[in-house]
Amino acid sequence: MSTTTMNRTRRPLTTDATPARAARRRSLAGAWFYVAIALIVVFCILPFYWMIVSSLKGPRDILDNQLIPWHPSLVNYEAVFGGQNTFALALRNSGVIAGSVTVIALVLGITASYALARLTFRAKNAILAGFLATSMFPGVAILTPLFQLFANYGWIDTYRAMVIPDISFALPLGIWILTSFFRELPWELEEAARIDGCTPIQAFRRVLLPLAMPGVFTTAILVFIAAWNEFMIANSMSQTPASQPVTVAIAQFTGVSQYDQPFGTQMAAGVIVTVPLVIVVLAFQRKIVSGLTAGGLKG
Amino acid sequence: MRGRRDLQIGIATIGIAVLALSGCSSAKSGSSAGASGDSGVGPITFASGKDLTGAMPQLIAKWNDLHPDQKVTFIELSASPDDQRNSFVQDLQAKSSKYDVLWDDVVWTAEFAAHGWLEPLDPAQVGGSDVLPAAKASATYDGKMYGAPFMTNAGLLYYRSDLVPKPPTTWAELEADCSIAKAHNMDCYAGQFNQYEGLTVNAAEAINDFGGSFLSADGKSVTVDSPQARAGLQQLVDMFKNGSIPPAAITYQESQGADAFTSGKLLFLRNWPYVYTAGSADGSAIKGKFGMTLLPGQNGPGISSLGGIDLGVSAYSKHKTTAKNWVAWMQSPEAQKVLVSVMNQASVLKSLYTDSTLIATSPYLPTLGQQLLTANPRPVTPNYNAVSLAIQKNAYAALKGNVSVDAAITQMAADLKQAIQ
């Protein structure tokens, strides 16, 4: 059993029956494989590269289409953090909001999905469909009623006015993904763990959850990014820099006049917001992957 | 109480009159009333769009010095008009008194008034004879003034003074000058033709030039289905067809046209006065090589659509007397001079367009003043957004050549009829 779990998570190099033929095939496939990698990376990165280039251009160069910023300038980055722009605060707000949304949505999502995947009860399909249905209503239509509801509670301009709607937007996706993963788990392992003396919760947490980690982790990334990038609700609920997340702060950037779009500054802000996000996700991912292997071995 | 309020307004008006005469900041306008809850006097909030210049804190500090018991607190909103409007609408729908004084784009005033969100103002207080008539008209709904005109705006024709010997005054002259553009490998003319509010402004100017209009004065019937309106729209359509307007201009908002002009790729541009700053900045490709004149028209200078901001007093304000005095003060020459010199915006007071110290830094002021005297408000109606969409959509279809001008105007009339229902 322990080999099964190990293989599930770690990929030992495959051994082929006829090494010579396989090697030839693999080198040909390898060439195609690297072409594919290159294509994907170019596809994903090229527009981002242009974003970085644009963010490094001063107001005078911003309209030229030079692919390389010959006169790199940090004015846009200074503008993001300088003056009245309270961007550092906005970064913190976004972190707090997206972080709490992710944690709460994951806890609720895992609990709900465990129940949906493990237990058998009649209303299961209806519940899943109900969660899904909330993702089908155009967001803008609920904005006005939601604002009035929160205004009555005095919640306007607080984190919870953004965190709670964000969680409810994130949960349907989270529950669906997690349920689809939990359902495929080898639940026999739970029995085994219980024979070893674990409580059902322990069995789930120590044995099964690690196996579902790719799903949990993916959910976490998707939920975090969705909350981090949420604009519509935040734009209406946050009214002062004290609670404004970055998306709202970016929308508030101004150009030289009311008619100018502060393209360079917005691109700089986009880079500032995106790069740490990607780094954090990657670091987190590595940690999870190693934790995962350890968990698998123990099981 | 009523009598006392009238008295205060009276005093405030006199105070303003004194200010207007003397231009002296030491006059104590409107501060004679003491602070007490019931009289509508007391601290208020004032919300404006993002202030890029620091003028608002300056104005508020001046007022607060004069009225320590009726302090104004500044709430700075987003730079985007749509966001500003959403903030106001959200709070007004919730009947909140968060904003005592609102900064309304001229095209929102009628809508907000119709919803009962704005307090009617006294024309004697905020509609004096020095205030531009078109600005007053844009703040008037159902016979009452619901906003104090604060900032105004009109489009002007920018031209390359180094290439064009004499700026055109009519469309025909402008089109004739396009040969100059061709000779220099430039585009000839552009305005704002992307499908958005700017197209409503540009189409309205062309249609007004030729004697057409959209709605009747009371905003209750549609008048666009006329040969004059067709001729106006035809003018722009022809210019797209014959290349006087470059194809790319169908995507232009204010900034794209300004970029094309200031980088020397465009001979004529219709835009607001703000392009002057970028065009005359050090390092600009057209520094000292451009001029600003009246918009071209059918037989002489054309008519501009009116932009600008009214200051409205919220119906949910608890200190309406102070709020009314504040908006009146913001219209005083003292405040308006800050508007022109610090904010670089157009004043609603006629007299400031001949002020020599202001002209020294903004040489286009006399031209702008002249353009503003004939400017037309955009249709004044509580359904402005639907009306504007009807104009944009149909004008856009005609400019692209998807439908004939005749069909576009017929459809526009039908859509407008739906919109004002």
Place this chain on the structure above:
Amino acid sequence: MMVLIVVIGYPIGEAIVRSLFGDSIGGTPPFVGLSNYVSALSGYHSKEFWASAGTTYFFTAVTVTLETLIGFGMALVMTRAFRGRGLMRASVLVPWAIPTAVTAVLWKWSFDPAGIINAVTGSHIVWTGSEWPSRTAIIIADTWKTSPFIALLILAGLQVIPEEVYEAARIDGAGAWQRFRLITLPLVRPALLVAVLFRLLDALRMYDLPAILTNGSNGTTTLSILVVRATLSQLKPGYGGALSTLTFVFIFVTAFAFVRLLGVNLVERSEK
């Protein structure tokens, strides 16, 4: 959990109830029954409504198809162990991680007649000035942004497929295509279908890209743009509520059909 249900359920209920009332300015809105729905479906605005429904479905069909193919490709590449895999994952994450409003602005500038795309390709296309170029621009921008979403979900699905299944197949002499068709596809199916389902729900509510790139002109008005115009721009909560409810019904029916036809069955375990 109750709070969440209230927070999401109350506004939806409110919007639906409001859709039964009129939009006269000032005074209490009168009860008008279903006339807002009639107006959208067969009244003066029906042409606009059906046109934008068509546009919405067109965008959805094209973008979701492209995104699924590209996303699947990305996931298949990413699941293999190779040097620099971390870098690759980082770059795939980038488009999805940039805030939508920022990417929309980026694409707007890139598709400007004087923008980088025309400059690099040497063309003079007025991208956002006519129908097909506008639609193409929106499709490119959307595909770029959300392919990674599908890729990440499929990748997670691929990671739980036991390697020994592939090995057994290889020993049995199955080729790459056979292994993909007979092993990868069936085993990754739950994750794939969830990914496509949620993309479907999102794509049918597409708003930002067409709003920022073309403001809905040139036949790019989606249902969500109509909803925003009615609710926020024109302050017609009744008609806007009706449009929202109709959009909801369209999406619900589509999702239901999708689940039924492709059998996104979350409840029973798939046969292994």
